[in-house]
Amino acid sequence: MSRNPYVREVPRTTWYMRNNRYIRYMLREVSCVFIGLYAASLTVGLVRLAQGDNEWTHYLNGISSPTGILFSLLAFGFACYHSITWFNVTPRAMRIPKGDGFVPGPAIVSAHYIIWAVVSLVFLLMMGVL
Amino acid sequence: MSQRQITFEILRYDPETETEPRFQAYCVPCEEEWVVLDALNYIKDTLDGTLNYRWSCHMAVCGSCGMMINGEPMLSCKAFIRDLPAGTIKVEPLYHFPIERDLVVVLDDFMDKLESVKPYVIPKKQRPIEDGPYKQTPKQLHQYQQYSMCINCLLCYAACPQYGLTPEFIGPAALALTHRYNLDSRDKGRRQRQEVVATHEGVWECSFVGACSEVCPKDVDPAGAIQQMKIASTADWYLEHLMPWRRS
Numbered sequence: 369m370s371r372n373p374y375v376r377e378v379p380r381t382t383w384y385m386r387n388n389r390y391i392r393y394m395l396r397e398v399s400c401v402f403i404g405l406y407a408a409s410l411t412v413g414l415v416r417l418a419q420g421d422n423e424w425t426h427y428l429n430g431i432s433s434p435t436g437i438l439f440s441l442l443a444f445g446f447a448c449y450h451s452i453t454w455f456n457v458t459p460r461a462m463r464i465p466k467g468d469g470f471v472p473g474p475a476i477v478s479a480h481y482i483i484w485a486v487v488s489l490v491f492l493l494m495m496g497v498l
Numbered sequence: 499m500s501q502r503q504i505t506f507e508i509l510r511y512d513p514e515t516e517t518e519p520r521f522q523a524y525c526v527p528c529e530e531e532w533v534v535l536d537a538l539n540y541i542k543d544t545l546d547g548t549l550n551y552r553w554s555c556h557m558a559v560c561g562s563c564g565m566m567i568n569g570e571p572m573l574s575c576k577a578f579i580r581d582l583p584a585g586t587i588k589v590e591p592l593y594h595f596p597i598e599r600d601l602v603v604v605l606d607d608f609m610d611k612l613e614s615v616k617p618y619v620i621p622k623k624q625r626p627i628e629d630g631p632y633k634q635t636p637k638q639l640h641q642y643q644q645y646s647m648c649i650n651c652l653l654c655y656a657a658c659p660q661y662g663l664t665p666e667f668i669g670p671a672a673l674a675l676t677h678r679y680n681l682d683s684r685d686k687g688r689r690q691r692q693e694v695v696a697t698h699e700g701v702w703e704c705s706f707v708g709a710c711s712e713v714c715p716k717d718v719d720p721a722g723a724i725q726q727m728k729i730a731s732t733a734d735w736y737l738e739h740l741m742p743w744r745r746s
């Protein structure tokens with residue numbers, strides 16, 4: 369009997385189309401592009417602010433245009449998707465000993481949401497939105 | 499007892515006469531309580547004795563019957579036909595492993611990787627047998643128990659896209675077992691294993707897709723184990739650089 373193992377190649381560029389699990393993972397990875405672009409837009413905003421009134425108004429008009437709002441919504445959606453999927457897996461990455469076992473997963477996830485809410489509140493207060 | 503005629507499309511490959519695999523269809527009268535493995539056994543017993551596949555326990559313990567069922571890595575002895583979508587059922591050998599013959603895959607790569615992580619207790623000092631067993635409290639057992647449930651079925655490797663793209667990756671089960679021994683109170687072999695696992699081909703190849711844990715039939719959660727090892731390896735790095743005197 370002769371051996372002649374057959375190797376099935378993984379498609380290099382389309383592997384993530386193979387199932388929904390991979391697509392969900394790619395969405396999480398792609399979210400960093402939108403978050404990065406949003407951070408870049410904020411940095412541009414700072415530069416415009418330093419440049420003077422005119423430039424700043426121009427920037428504000430830009431981000432409040434329909435395209436600007438659409439982009440912000442998209443970035444917000446991706447940021448939420450990234451944070452939520454990330455928070456949900458945190459108990460598996462950090463096991464905190466308690467008694468004979470570990471702190472239950474839902475407690476760790478909830479703690480993340482509480483910290484998220486508190487930090488967001490502090491920022492909104494500092495910005496005078498609330 | 500109700501019976502249903504179901505078509506199985508099975509990937510066949512004969513290394514002696516064929517250059518690539520092909521699908522072959524079989525129509526099987528399936529009983530209500532059958533799993534996919536029962537249908538394969540029916541085919542082998544009554545329709546086509548040349549079909550090759552691995553199995554042994556028929557109770558999700560031995561880990562030898564893993565295969566792709568409708569594109570999803572599953573234990574064929576645990577995959578109830580009634581739980582699968584109606585229609586043709588596609589059966590293929592586990593993805594990411596070379597096909598030896600029909601549904602049988604080549605396991606050598608995994609075996610080498612498993613060996614490389616030293617999956618056994620390495621005590622600080624061997625004790626003479628007269629001294630009795632190494633004792634452990636229930637709490638100490640609990641630390642690693644989940645990661646010791648692995649049955650080496652390799653569903654996680656078939657699910658892991660990183661292993662598919664980068665075959666050098668040590669992969670989920672071997673890393674979960676590394677973690678299992680590292681967490682064992684009787685073991686002092688972590689530093690030896692770190693040389694293999696705290697590397698690019700080790701934990702750092704993992705990008706936490708999480709597919710391994712989703713398909714694992716024993717809830718081992720290899721993805722969780724790998725993330726914990728990443729955190730511990732990062733802590734090692736900082737300790738080593740910030741407090742070099744701590745390194746013994």
Ligand code: SF4
Pocket residue numbers: 647648649650651652653654655670671674710713714715716717718719720
């Ligand atoms: S970790 Fe789970 S899926 Fe992977 S080999 Fe072990 S039992 Fe199978």
Ligand code: FES
Pocket residue numbers: 553554555556557558559560561562563564573574575576
């Ligand atoms: S036959 Fe043993 S795990 Fe399926």
